[in-house]
Amino acid sequence: MQGEFAEFNRIFGMWLLSLEAEEHGRVRKLMNKGFKLALQNLRPRIQKVTDLLIDRVQDTGQFDLMRDFALPFPMLVMAEMLGVDSENQADFIAWSEDILIIADAPQVSLDLARQAQNSLIALNEYFRTLIAERRQNPGDDLISFLIRAEEENHVLTTDEVIAQSSQLIAAGYASIRNFIGNGIYLWLKHPDQLEMLRNDPSLMPNALRELLRYESSAQFATRFATEDFTLHDRLIKKGQTVIALIGSANRDPEKFPNPDVLDITRNADSHLAFGYGAHACLGATLTYIQAEIAFDIIIKRMPNLRLVNDTPEWNPGLLFRGFNSLPLTF
Ligand code: HEM
Numbered sequence: 001m002q003g004e005f006a007e008f009n010r011i012f013g014m015w016l017l018s019l020e021a022e023e024h025g026r027v028r029k030l031m032n033k034g035f036k037l038a039l040q041n042l043r044p045r046i047q048k049v050t051d052l053l054i055d056r057v058q059d060t061g062q063f064d065l066m067r068d069f070a071l072p073f074p075m076l077v078m079a080e081m082l083g084v085d086s087e088n089q090a091d092f093i094a095w096s097e098d099i100l101i102i103a104d105a106p107q108v109s110l111d112l113a114r115q116a117q118n119s120l121i122a123l124n125e126y127f128r129t130l131i132a133e134r135r136q137n138p139g140d141d142l143i144s145f146l147i148r149a150e151e152e153n154h155v156l157t158t159d160e161v162i163a164q165s166s167q168l169i170a171a172g173y174a175s176i177r178n179f180i181g182n183g184i185y186l187w188l189k190h191p192d193q194l195e196m197l198r199n200d201p202s203l204m205p206n207a208l209r210e211l212l213r214y215e216s217s218a219q220f221a222t223r224f225a226t227e228d229f230t231l232h233d234r235l236i237k238k239g240q241t242v243i244a245l246i247g248s249a250n251r252d253p254e255k256f257p258n259p260d261v262l263d264i265t266r267n268a269d270s271h272l273a274f275g276y277g278a279h280a281c282l283g284a285t286l287t288y289i290q291a292e293i294a295f296d297i298i299i300k301r302m303p304n305l306r307l308v309n310d311t312p313e314w315n316p317g318l319l320f321r322g323f324n325s326l327p328l329t330f
Contacts, residue, residue, distance in 0.1 A: 008102075008117050011124070014163035017171070017279060024278060030156050031164060031282055034145035038081055039285060041140055045080040046290055049073065050297045058301065062308070065326040066181050069298070074176035077290060078169055083134070083141025088126065095119040095126070096169045120166060127162045142168075172283050178217035178322030179287065180294055185326060186211055186262060187299070188307050193264050194299070201296075207264035208291050212250075213271035214262050219247040219321050221275050246272050247321065302330035 012018055019027055053073060057063035075093050084092045098119035101112055108116070130143055138144040146161045156164070187194045197203050223242045228235065236242060249272045251259040256268065274281035281287070299305070308327035315324050 005113065005117060007121060008113075011120060011163050011166060014160060015167040015170075016164065016282065017167070026151070026154055027156065027160060027164070028278070028282070029151045030146070030149040030154065033151060034142055034149040035282060035286070037145040037149075038140075038142035039289065042077075042081060042286075043289060043293065046077055046293045047297070049076045049080060050294050052076075054297060054301050062327065062329045065184055065328050066177070066323055067325065069294075070177045070180040070326075073180060073294065074173045074290070075169075077176075078172055081142050081286075082165060082168070083130070083139055083143050092123070092126065095123040096173075099123065099166060100170060100173055123166060124162050127165050128158065131158050131161055168283070171281075172286070174320045174322075175217045175283075176287060176290055178320050179212065179291055181323045181326050182215040182217060182321065183208075183211045183291060183295055184298065184305075184328070185307070185312070185323065186215060187295070188305060188328075190262050193262060196264060198299075203264055204292055204296070205288065206266075206268070208288055208295075209268040209271055210262065210264045210266060211291075212273035213256065213268040214250070215321055216247045216250050216271075216273040217321055218273065218275075219319055220245050221279075246275070302328075305330045 016024065016027060016031065050073070053069050053076075057068050063069070072093075075096055076089075078096075079089050079092050096119075098116045101108055102116045127143070131147060134141070134144045134147055138148065143161065143165070146156055146164065149156060187197075193207070197207055221244045223244065225236050225238050225240050225242060227238050230236070250256070253259050255270065256266070274284045274287075306329050308329060312323050312326055315322055
């Protein structure tokens with residue numbers, strides 16, 4: 001089994017989340033640099049993707065937010081960001097979906113795991129070709145910026161750029177999908193807050209932090225203790241697994257008074273939805289940009305937006321909090 005999935009293990013082992021200490025710091029600095037540059041010209045592209053998805057359902061008066069918007073949205077944004085050519089987008093999405101089955105599901109069959117690995121290999125080969133092209137003809141996409149990113153005489157190798165590209169697809173997918181779903185759900189359940197935002201759009205950045213605090217799309221982060229230590233009178237031994245409950249921390253009444261109240265005017269700057277420390281989310285700024293554009297366009301283009309079912313079913317997964325389906329009318 002291990003041998004059969006050697007390629008998976010090799011690539012996962014190169015992802016930022018798997019790297020430690022100095023090695024992590026070196027790759028992270030280069031990623032930060034490339035990411036920052038790629039964000040500069042992304043807004044119009046995200047707007048284009050958002051409008052395209054809304055155009056498809058605009059005349060119907062009803063749609064499933066998850067199926068028709070929240071699922072394809074992060075994938076199309078990532079294709080735009082990485083500079084995937086339009087003729088390769090269908091393949092890119094199919095391969096990415098296969099890989100996400102592994103990243104997203106609690107358990108998968110052997111056949112699905114094999115399919116996922118084959119797709120990862122195909123995706124990596126595509127990235128290898130794309131990287132070679134971009135070395136010849138650099139563009140304003142993330143792949144080009146990652147190739148050029150340089151810090152203290154370090155650069156990313158081709159293999160590292162390939163591995164980080166699939167990491168971004170996996171890390172940026174389920175979390176954004178759930179943030180869009182949870183966010184629209186919360187707006188509709190709290191019309192007074194939505195009204196407040198409509199009257200004062202400058203509240204949006206604060207509102208996004210509050211939505212993330214209130215329904216954190218990633219519910220926990222895992223760590224291994226590197227030495228014995230005591231936390232709240234409990235001894236945690238070297239090598240033990242610690243699961244930090246982000247969702248719970250974000251409802252800590254000592255940090256956020258009346259934590260179960262959604263209040264877009266509260267100061268939620270210190271929410272932990274993006275984690276904490278060296279591995280804190282690389283995609284936080286990208287998330288704020290995507291969510292701001294998506295919420296703004298959905299709210300403006302879909303007047304009288306309503307939930308079809310007032311109590312939709314939360315998905316049962318432990319890590320990601322969100323919906324599989326969220327039917328809406330407008
Ligand atoms: C609502 C949206 C998002 C949430 C709630 C979220 C949450 C998180 C959390 C909690 C971590 C830390 C995990 C840990 O410490 O073990 C993390 C790390 C990470 N996230 Fe996000 N994320 C989001 C969006 C994104 C996006 C859009 C991207 C990129 C496309 C991204 C890329 C990453 C990467 C690469 C890491 C690993 C960073 C490192 O290890 O240095 N995330 N994210």
